[in-house]
Amino acid sequence: MKKITKAVIPAAGLGTRMLPISRTVPKEILPIVDRPSMEYLVREAVAAGITDILIITGRNKEAIENYFDYSIEYKDNLAAKNKTAALADMEEVCRLANIYFLRQKETKGLGHAILCAESFIGGEPFAVLYGDDVMVADTPVTKQLTDAYEKYGKGVAGVCEVAREDLKKYCSLKAEPIEGRAYLCTDMIEKPQREEDMFSNLAILGRVVLPAEIFDILRTTPYGAGGELQLTDAMKVLARNEGMIAYKYDGKRYDMGSKLGFLQANIELAVKHKEIGGDFVAYLKEFAKTL
Ligand code: UTP
Numbered sequence: 001m002k003k004i005t006k007a008v009i010p011a012a013g014l015g016t017r018m019l020p021i022s023r024t025v026p027k028e029i030l031p032i033v034d035r036p037s038m039e040y041l042v043r044e045a046v047a048a049g050i051t052d053i054l055i056i057t058g059r060n061k062e063a064i065e066n067y068f069d070y071s072i073e074y075k076d077n078l079a080a081k082n083k084t085a086a087l088a089d090m091e092e093v094c095r096l097a098n099i100y101f102l103r104q105k106e107t108k109g110l111g112h113a114i115l116c117a118e119s120f121i122g123g124e125p126f127a128v129l130y131g132d133d134v135m136v137a138d139t140p141v142t143k144q145l146t147d148a149y150e151k152y153g154k155g156v157a158g159v160c161e162v163a164r165e166d167l168k169k170y171c172s173l174k175a176e177p178i179e180g181r182a183y184l185c186t187d188m189i190e191k192p193q194r195e196e197d198m199f200s201n202l203a204i205l206g207r208v209v210l211p212a213e214i215f216d217i218l219r220t221t222p223y224g225a226g227g228e229l230q231l232t233d234a235m236k237v238l239a240r241n242e243g244m245i246a247y248k249y250d251g252k253r254y255d256m257g258s259k260l261g262f263l264q265a266n267i268e269l270a271v272k273h274k275e276i277g278g279d280f281v282a283y284l285k286e287f288a289k290t291l
Helices: 037-047 062-067 072-080 084-094 110-115 141-152 164-169 213-220 231-242 259-271 277-289
Strands: 006-010 052-057 098-103 126-129 133-136 156-161 171-179 182-190 202-210 244-248 252-255
Touching (some): 006 110, 037 062, 037 126, 110 213, 110 231, 126 141, 133 202, 156 182, 171 231, 171 244, 182 202, 182 231, 202 244, 213 231, 231 244, 259 277
Parallel strands (some): 052 098, 156 244
Antiparallel strands (some): 126 202, 156 202, 171 202
16 A cells, blocks of 8 residues: 555635634634644644645745745744744745746635645545634544555545534534544535435544545536535545445644634644743633633
8 A cells, every 4th residue: 555645635615704804814813822833734744754845825825935945034034033943944835845826817616625635646545624713633544544544445534533512613423433543434514504415423623535536536526515615525436336434533632714713723722832832821810710
């Protein structure tokens, strides 16, 4: 089984749940304390053995590209002020992986964004990290999924158990347990509105590993709700044809595309932050007394 070394991070969405800020700041660059969420995604991919990352961007998303570029002004300034740690940090970020950028010219859905990556992927299996989902885990979630791909030789959907009332917002999977955290998924339904349409409480959240056959499927998948090409419609075909692995990953997910998720990530990770964690906890305890 070929090792997975490529990943796609779709980050071209309009981020309407994060309006008004997303009109001018891409939600994928919003900070968790002092680092953009996109850095967490890139680091997660790298920790899973990924060497080549394609970030799908769009208009108004230049900030993402700039962040991974070497800023000469900062280099000179930091060197002159002897701020060696900050300089080393910037150099490390710029060297994390081979990062490529491609514009999705129209935001025609997650499936369309993935289809834009076809020539970059070139026939290999690859990981997809949804650009607004930050995961914190002991073993990187992408690594858990690539390991499952290498073990079972099938596309892998990262899943979580979701409360019944929330399933309407996600993709519900028909899946039977195999062993441990792995299930065999043979069907799925995107945003089921009626209780009787829900297959299970397992929903796809944030990470998948796909074989290159997904591109052929995407090309023949009709555009669905909102005129968008849905990745889940294509994964449904894959699951029905050859089965996929649903892998209940171990990790904490923060939905940086939602206001609540953005705040949760900031509070929970600020508490653990090396520089400000102690002061922040002291502040938070005092502040909580006033609530
Ligand atoms: P979302 O559905 O969460 O992103 O897509 P969105 O459309 O920006 O969200 P809202 O509902 O308007 O707030 C998951 C990921 O796929 C990317 C998004 O940037 C996000 O990281 N995406 C979505 C694309 O790259 N292209 C698209 O056409 C749609």
